[in-house]
Amino acid sequence: MKVIDIMTTIRHRKGIKVTEVAEDHLAQEKNVKPDGKVGSGEKLWKRLSLTVGGTVAISLGLLTSVYVATLHENDLWFSNIKEVEREISFRTECGLYYSYYKEMLQATSIQQGLHGLIYDNKTESLRTINVLERMNVYQEVFLSILYRILPIQKYLEPVYFYIYTLFGLQALYVIALYVTSWLLSGTWLSGLLAAFWYITNRIDTTRVEFTIPLRENWALPFFAVQIAAITYLFRSHLRPLHEVTWLYIIQLTGILLVCVLQFFNSMILGSLLISFNVSVLLARTVQKNMKMGCLLNRLGKLFFHVLMVLCLTLLVNNFIKKILNLESDEHIFKFLKAKFGFGATRDFDANLYLCEEAFGLLPFNTFARLSDTLLFYAYLFVLLLMAIAAAVVAYQNLSGSANVQSTDKMEICTIVLKPGAAYNLMHTVLFGCLALSTMRMKYLWTSHMCVFASFGLCSTEVWGFVLKSVRLYTPQRLCVIRYLVPIITLLYLSYKFCPGMMDELSELREFYDPDTVELMNWIKSNTPKKAVIAGSMQLLAGVKLCTGRILTNHPHYEDKSLRERTKQVYQVYAKRSPEDVYSILRSFGTNYVILEDSICYERRHSRGCRLRDLLDIANGHVMDGLGENEPDLKASLYPRFCEEIKKNLSSYSMYFTRVFQNKTFHVYKLAKHK
Numbered sequence: 001m002k003v004i005d006i007m008t009t010i011r012h013r014k015g016i017k018v019t020e021v022a023e024d025h026l027a028q029e030k031n032v033k034p035d036g037k038v039g040s041g042e043k044l045w046k047r048l049s050l051t052v053g054g055t056v057a058i059s060l061g062l063l064t065s066v067y068v069a070t071l072h073e074n075d076l077w078f079s080n081i082k083e084v085e086r087e088i089s090f091r092t093e094c095g096l097y098y099s100y101y102k103e104m105l106q107a108t109s110i111q112q113g114l115h116g117l118i119y120d121n122k123t124e125s126l127r128t129i130n131v132l133e134r135m136n137v138y139q140e141v142f143l144s145i146l147y148r149i150l151p152i153q154k155y156l157e158p159v160y161f162y163i164y165t166l167f168g169l170q171a172l173y174v175i176a177l178y179v180t181s182w183l184l185s186g187t188w189l190s191g192l193l194a195a196f197w198y199i200t201n202r203i204d205t206t207r208v209e210f211t212i213p214l215r216e217n218w219a220l221p222f223f224a225v226q227i228a229a230i231t232y233l234f235r236s237h238l239r240p241l242h243e244v245t246w247l248y249i250i251q252l253t254g255i256l257l258v259c260v261l262q263f264f265n266s267m268i269l270g271s272l273l274i275s276f277n278v279s280v281l282l283a284r285t286v287q288k289n290m291k292m293g294c295l296l297n298r299l300g301k302l303f304f305h306v307l308m309v310l311c312l313t314l315l316v317n318n319f320i321k322k323i324l325n326l327e328s329d330e331h332i333f334k335f336l337k338a339k340f341g342f343g344a345t346r347d348f349d350a351n352l353y354l355c356e357e358a359f360g361l362l363p364f365n366t367f368a369r370l371s372d373t374l375l376f377y378a379y380l381f382v383l384l385l386m387a388i389a390a391a392v393v394a395y396q397n398l399s400g401s402a403n404v405q406s407t408d409k410m411e412i413c414t415i416v417l418k419p420g421a422a423y424n425l426m427h428t429v430l431f432g433c434l435a436l437s438t439m440r441m442k443y444l445w446t447s448h449m450c451v452f453a454s455f456g457l458c459s460t461e462v463w464g465f466v467l468k469s470v471r472l473y474t475p476q477r478l479c480v481i482r483y484l485v486p487i488i489t490l491l492y493l494s495y496k497f498c499p500g501m502m503d504e505l506s507e508l509r510e511f512y513d514p515d516t517v518e519l520m521n522w523i524k525s526n527t528p529k530k531a532v533i534a535g536s537m538q539l540l541a542g543v544k545l546c547t548g549r550i551l552t553n554h555p556h557y558e559d560k561s562l563r564e565r566t567k568q569v570y571q572v573y574a575k576r577s578p579e580d581v582y583s584i585l586r587s588f589g590t591n592y593v594i595l596e597d598s599i600c601y602e603r604r605h606s607r608g609c610r611l612r613d614l615l616d617i618a619n620g621h622v623m624d625g626l627g628e629n630e631p632d633l634k635a636s637l638y639p640r641f642c643e644e645i646k647k648n649l650s651s652y653s654m655y656f657t658r659v660f661q662n663k664t665f666h667v668y669k670l671a672k673h674k
Contacts, residue, residue, distance in 0.1 A: 053188025057178040060195040061171035067199065069167040071504065072209040076511040078163075084520050085511050086159055087545045093555040094213040096123075096541035098162065100137045104144035105158050113144065122550045124562065125532040125589040133263035135556050139218050166212045169221040173206075173447075174198060176224035181451045181458075183231045184420055190458035193486045197450040200373045200497045204366055204446045216443060224447070227427065234419035245284070252277040267558060270326040272317055279312035298398045327560045335359070339437075348567050348618040349557075355609035358440040366442065370449070373497070374489060379449050382456025385465060386425045389417040418461070428452045457486050515664035519594070520546040522660050522667070527592060534569050534585055535594035543594075552588045567618070573599055574615040575636035578645070582655040585670060592659070595666045600642035612640065 073079060076089055090098045100117060107113030117131040131137060147153070147161050156164075177198055178191030198205050208217045230247065252274065259268040268274070287305055320326070334350035337343065339359075345351065353359045370376035417425075428448050435445035456462045463482050467473035523533070524547045533543055534552040541555050553566040568584050572593060585593055602610045613623045621636040622629040638644075645652045646666065660667035 049188065053182060053191065056188060057175050057182075057191055057195075058171075060178065060192070061173075061175040064174045064195070064199055065167045065171040067501075067505070068170055068202075068206070068209045069164065072163070072167075072212070074505065074507060075210070075509050077509065078511075081511045082517075083159075084517055084546055085513070088513055088516050088520065088542055089511055090213055090545065091211075091542070092538040093541055094211055095545040096554055096556060097135070097137060097140060097213040097215075099541070099545040100131060100135075101140035101144050101162055102158070102545065104141060105147065110145055110148065114141070117141070122548070123544065123554060124565075125550050125552050130263055132261075133265050134559065136215055136262070138261065140213075163212050166208060166217050169217065170206070170208055173221035173224050176221065176228045177447060177451050180224070180228040180231050180424070181454045183228065184424060184451070184455035185458040186460065187458050187482075189483065189486050190454045193454035193457065193490060194450045196490055196493050197373060197375050197454060198447060199501075200493050201370060201375055201446060201450070204369060204442060205450065206443060206447070220443065220447070223444075227424070227448075230423060231420040234423050245281075248277050248280055252281075266324045266326050267328040270317065270321045270324060270329065272313065275313045275317035275320065276309070278316055279309050282312055283308045295399045302398070328558050330560065331557070331563060346617050348614055349563050351609075351614045351617070352611075355605055355614065359438055362436050362439045362442055366439075370446070373493060375449060375453055378453040378457055378489070382453055382462060383425075383428065385456065385462055386417065386421065389465065390422065390425060393417050421455075421461075424448070424452060424455070454486070457489065458482060515662050516542070518662055519660070519665045519667070523547045523549060523592075526659070531591045532589045533592045533594065534572075534588065534590045536570075536596060536599060537566060539594060539596065550589075552585075552590055567615075570611065570615055571641070573612050573640070573642050574619055575621050575638050575640050576619075577638045578641070578652045578655050581641050582670065590670055593656070593668050593670065595642050595645070595668070597664055597666075600640070 076086075078086060078089070081089075087095065087098070087102075103116060104110075104113040107116060114132075117137070119128055120131045121128045123129060123131065132141070143162060143165055144158075147158055152161065174195050177194050178188075180191075181194040182188045182191040184190070206217075206220075207214075211217065233247075255268065255271070255274055255277075259265055262268060283305060287301070287308065331347070331349040331353075334345060334347050335353040338345045338347075338350050338354055367376055370379075428445070431441075431445035431448050434441040460478060460482060463478055464473060467477060467481070520542070523531075523543065527533070527547075527549060529548065530550060532550045532552060533540065535543070537553055537555040537557075540551045540553060543549055544551055544554070553562060553569050557563060557566075565588065569588070571581055571584055572595060598604075599611050602612065604610075605613075607613060607623060607625050607627050608617075616623050616636075617630075617633070619636070620633060622633045624640075645656060645668065648658075655671050656668040657671070658666060659669045
């Protein structure tokens with residue numbers, strides 16, 4: 001039963017005609033009088049509000065874009081540092097993604113650049129891979145083509161065209177959040193508050209200014225646009241059953257289109273999202289008439305429906321993976337299994353994720369920061385009210401009847417929980433669960449938190465629900481509180497945080513990483529262009545970007561053979577013999593290997609989570625240092641390779657020759673004759 005159906009039932013029992021209810025509802029939705037006439041004053045006011053609200057939305061989006069761009073410039077002095085330093089500033093996988101943009105620009109033609117990506121033999125040594133299939137880099141391809149065909153080469157460097165595009169997407173992101181909040185509340189003041197909260201909580205809502213090329217900085221703005229579009233679609237006079245069905249089909253079609261564009265990437269076909277969408281559509285076809293029967297009968301049908309969808313999802317997913325022999329994402333499930341306490345694991349890849357702070361639980365200090373801007377308090381307030389309304393409406397939907405004695409409360413709840421609000425309530429709960437369980441997912445939740453909290457503080461329905469619950473409702477009080485609370489909140493945010501933001505914009509720093517710069521310059525000057533270099537995933541992404549040399553491994557971890565290769569390359573930090581390490585590295589065509597003191601003598605993680613510890617556990621060796629070891633772990637016959645090689649013993653020097661050294665890095669050339 002739809003929300004409007006419940007309202008109709010309640011009012012009909014109170015003696016109001018169904019046609020009158022429909023007319024009143026449509027008049028409220030379209031802002032017209034019951035007799036169908038639209039006042040000229042209302043028309044003018046609506047146009048003025050739309051113009052002002054739209055102008056404010058665009059202005060705030062552009063200001064946010066300029067704000068994060070300025071922070072990036074001030075933090076690195078990006079306009080003044082050398083090209084190699086700019087490229088090094090794209091850390092870890094950021095450098096890998098940006099390298100394909102650079103590669104496309106350096107190609108003699110667009111066709112040659114695309115050919116180089118489809119038949120790439122530099123990203124993984126001794127292998128030719130299709131980068132467009134393996135990785136989501138169409139953004140870089142599109143930008144590189146755009147840069148080549150637009151007459152901007154004389155005025156704008158390629159790197160600025162790239163980063164300004166990403167910062168520009170932040171404007172789209174803020175506008176989408178603004179519009180979603182506006183659609184939910186009916187006033188652009190709500191969008192203004194959402195944008196202010198997004199900016200004042202920047203530490204927790206985005207990390208674009210220091211991780212520019214990350215995929216999330218491309219995806220989140222468009223995901224926010226999608227949420228805004230669906231919120232607009234979910235209006236009360238639509239047919240929810242029909243429209244939701246269409247959303248599943250559109251989403252499934254979109255994913256399959258991505259699969260085609262990525263040359264039928266098997267990992268996309270084996271994703272849980274495809275299996276879930278297919279399962280929902282199958283379950284809806286099989287199980288009909290869910291709204292028939294008593295409360296217990298409906299609850300049983302609902303439980304069976306959820307169980308059917310979950311079981312079908314797992315069955316379809318397993319079937320697809322069996323057919324395609326897909327193992328690309330098995331490390332994720334191993335990680336999740338260990339994370340949620342379903343048994344310890346010695347799997348290197350799973351432990352690599354478990355030991356990273358970004359994949360741990362959301363730190364408690366996050367809530368302190370969010371509370372400082374009043375966002376978390378407002379969010380909890382709105383979430384509680386919406387959850388109560390959802391519970392009441394869900395009960396009435398399942399029971400199929402409205403109790404005459406509770407008609408008033410029921411009517412209030414159905415008004416509060418409009419389809420758009422219900423959709424966003426579902427989103428914020430799911431985002432919250434993801435963020436609480438995995439810190440790296442918090443950027444989904446915190447940005448949507450701004451939308452949800454601001455909508456509630458500016459909503460006629462929410463404040464009407466509160467005032468009627470405490471028997472203080474009057475139209476005048478509703479109007480005053482609806483506008484007064486967000487305005488006071490905006491004044492508080494402006495007073496408390498604007499001075500700090502101004503200070504932040506005036507704080508000047510400079511990029512400084514001389515050891516990495518020295519390493520990259522040495523590689524470019526002293527190694528053949530076709531040299532194969534081994535090292536850590538994070539460092540090698542920078543090596544590819546800065547030098548164009550061939551890599552043994554890289555940070556894009558969604559391939560089983562690459563994960564196994566990375567684990568083997570990392571044996572340089574394990575307790576292995578020089579013969580074993582040499583044999584492993586030569587099997588990947590390695591000419592040079594880079595050892596990092598920060599990994600060999602790592603202190604950032606506690607014992608058991610250092611990279612050398614993960615390798616020892618995976619190899620069945622006891623860990624270094626004081627502390628317990630599992631009883632079946634044994635002492636290695638060999639010392640740690642990265643430490644012992646520096647002693648220049650003959651057993652090592654016959655395989656490896658040191659050719660470069662500074663305070664951070666040690667580069668060894670592998671002998672060819674062994």
